[in-house]
Amino acid sequence: MKYQAPRGTYDILPEDIKKWHYIENIIRKLTSLYNYFEVRVPIFEQLELFQRSVGEDTDIVEKEMYAFKDKKGRELALRPEGTASIARMVAEHNLKSSKKKPLRLWYEGPMFRYSRPQKGRYRQFYQFGVECIGSSNPIVDAEIIAIGWQILQEAKVPDVSLEINSVGCPECSNDYNILLKEFLYKDKDKYCADCQRRMDQNPLRVFDCKNNSCRQLIKNAPRMLDSLCEECALHFEGVKNNLEMMKVPFNVNPEIVRGLDYYTKTAFEYKINYLGAQDALGGGGRYDELIEYLGGKQTPAVGLSMGLERIILSLEKSGFSFPEENILEVLVIPIGTCALQASIEMIQELHKADISAIIADESSSVGNNLKFCDKNNVSFAVLIGDNELKSGMYVVKDIKKKAQSEIKREEVVSFIKKYLSGVV
RNA sequence: GUGGAUGUAGUUCAAUGGCAGAGCACCGGAUUGUGGUUCCGGUUGUUGUGGGUUCGAGUCCCAUCAUCCACCCCA
Known part of the structure; x- marks a missing residue:
């Protein structure tokens, strides 16, 4: 084979497109019910946009960016995520939003991250x-949390858990980081090598360590949720109360961190436990500073x-069968070359009546x-065939019922239409 | 980015270093223009790619590409 799709990319084949349409239709339906408008933003942006919004020290920017220069030497990058572009768009066009009627937007499209591929993890996803x-x-x-939850419910994704947390505002999260680092460095040598590295890069990750002795040590560490300032704590209570009113089930999980720097206050993830290492379906959070930060x-x-x-x-794992689509309704079979003209006309009439039809290989x-x-x-x-052309009566076969009737040429379309619409 | 496994027909999988095979799927046929079963027949192919060892490589060695698994991280 001479060519294949580049590493970490793949083709969506005709037999698989129904799966994408299925979930896209649900997204369209739910976002529209909540009065969200679709927007489309570029697939590449200035490199700096991602560096500044996602954060210089994040894995995404540090090692996963598809960065390139165009012919004029501009530094660009394929987007690794969507929020940066949305924030840029809002700032650039000074899109109007207010407390009373916030802007409600949604998007869908390919994202790019240069990471080692696995099932459920691709370079273009x-x-x-x-x-x-x-x-x-x-x-x-x-x-927002409820919309994501409802989309997953409506799509029938099994066993999703919703985990929420608050990462605080810049003030309280900063205070907390100092507190946590102090706690960790106190016994620095007792932690595993991974954790010692985490202490510098992302101290919150120490909470995820599977090593038992680390787990023991971290048990008494200060928690973000206990260090929230009054405003952040109040806000978090508000989110929880509202979710309860909406009857959206959630767990508070102080370990939800998210790998992007722009989050403030609310952070959440939708998780599953049956896709191996890929246990996050998605997530999000609040980004109160980002738009201003981008000008x-x-x-x-x-x-x-x-x-x-x-x-x-x-x-797929749960054995879900996606709705079929684009099923052929009528096959027109010409018998002998004389019937070709009449068969083509038949096809055209069927199409005019919105009935899918193709002509058979004669x-x-x-x-x-x-x-x-x-x-x-x-x-x-x-x-x-010749008989039908002579008599003007076409043979129409109901394949499923194994029945056959002779129908006047002019009435074939309405005959079929009647059956397909379930009238008979 | 680190460590490991795998790669043979459209697909699922066989083949001790010695002629590349089977099921499913696909295509054709079973007396002229009529059916999912059955029967018969056919193609499934540069064994991922490129080198090397060997009289001889799908099999052994090296490289490369790709997939998968675990890290890392996330969607």
């Missing part, structure tokens, strides 16, 4: 995101993003063409 911009009210945090007006915002492949993989036998109908769930076959 698809995400959708939902963003609510302009309100700091905890009810919109809950709204816009001071604008609070909250959003989520989810990976489409992981949703599809978990559905060099193949009638029997084989009917066999094709059986195998491919085609509802009707229309046979047109």
Whole structure:
């Protein structure tokens, strides 16, 4: 084989597209019910946009960026996520938003990260995101979290758990980091090598260590949730209360951190435990500083993003059968070359009536063409040969019922239409 | 980025260093223009790619590409 899709990329084949349409339709439906508008932003942006919004020290920017220079020497990068572009768009166009009516936006499309591929982890992958911009009210945090939750429920993804946390505002999270580092460095030598490295890069990660002795040590460490300032604590209470009112089940998990620097206050993840190391379907949080940081007006915002492949993989794993689409309804079978003209006209009439139809290979036998109908769930076959041309009566076969009737040429379409719409 | 496993027909998988095979799927046939079963027949192919060892490599060695698993991290 001469060419193959580049590492970490893949083709969505015709037999698989229904899976994508299935989940995309649910996203469209739910976002529209909540009055969110779709937007489309570029697939590449200035490199600096991601460096500044996602954060210089994050894995995404440090080692996973598809950065390149264009012919004019501009530093660009394929987007590793969607929120940075959304925030840029809002700041750039000074899109109007207010407490009373925040901007409600959603997007879907490919994202790119240079990481080692695995099942459920690709270099080009698809995400959708939902963003609510302009309100700091905890009810919109809950709204965003609920939309993601409902999409997963509606899609029938099994055994999802929703974990929420608050990472505080810059002030209280800063204070907390100092507190936690003090605690960790006190017994630095007692931790495993990984944890000692984590202490410098991302101290919160020490909480995830599987090593028993580390777990013991960290048990008494100060918790972010205990260090929230009054405003952040109040906000977090508000989010929890609102989720309860919405009857969205959640766990408070102080270890939810998120790998992007722009999050403030609310952080959350939708998790599953049956896709190996890929246990996050998506997540999100509040980013109250980002839009201003990118040169816009001071604008609070909250959003989520989810990976489409992981949703599809978990559905496949659960044995879900995706709705069929694009099923052929009619096969027109010309018998002999004389019937070609009439068959083409038949096809055109069927199409005008919104009935899917194709013309059969006339060099193949009638029997084989009917066999094709059986195998491919085609509802009707229309046979047109010398006899039919002479009499003006076409043979219409109901494949599933194995029934056959002779119908006047002019009435074939309405006959079939009647059956397909379930009238008879 | 680190460590490991794997790669043969469209697909699922066989083949001790000695002629590349089976099921499913696909295509054709079983007396002229009529059916999912059955029967018969056919193609499934540069054994991921490139080198090397050998009289001889799908098999052994090296490189490379890709997939998968665990880290890391996340979607």
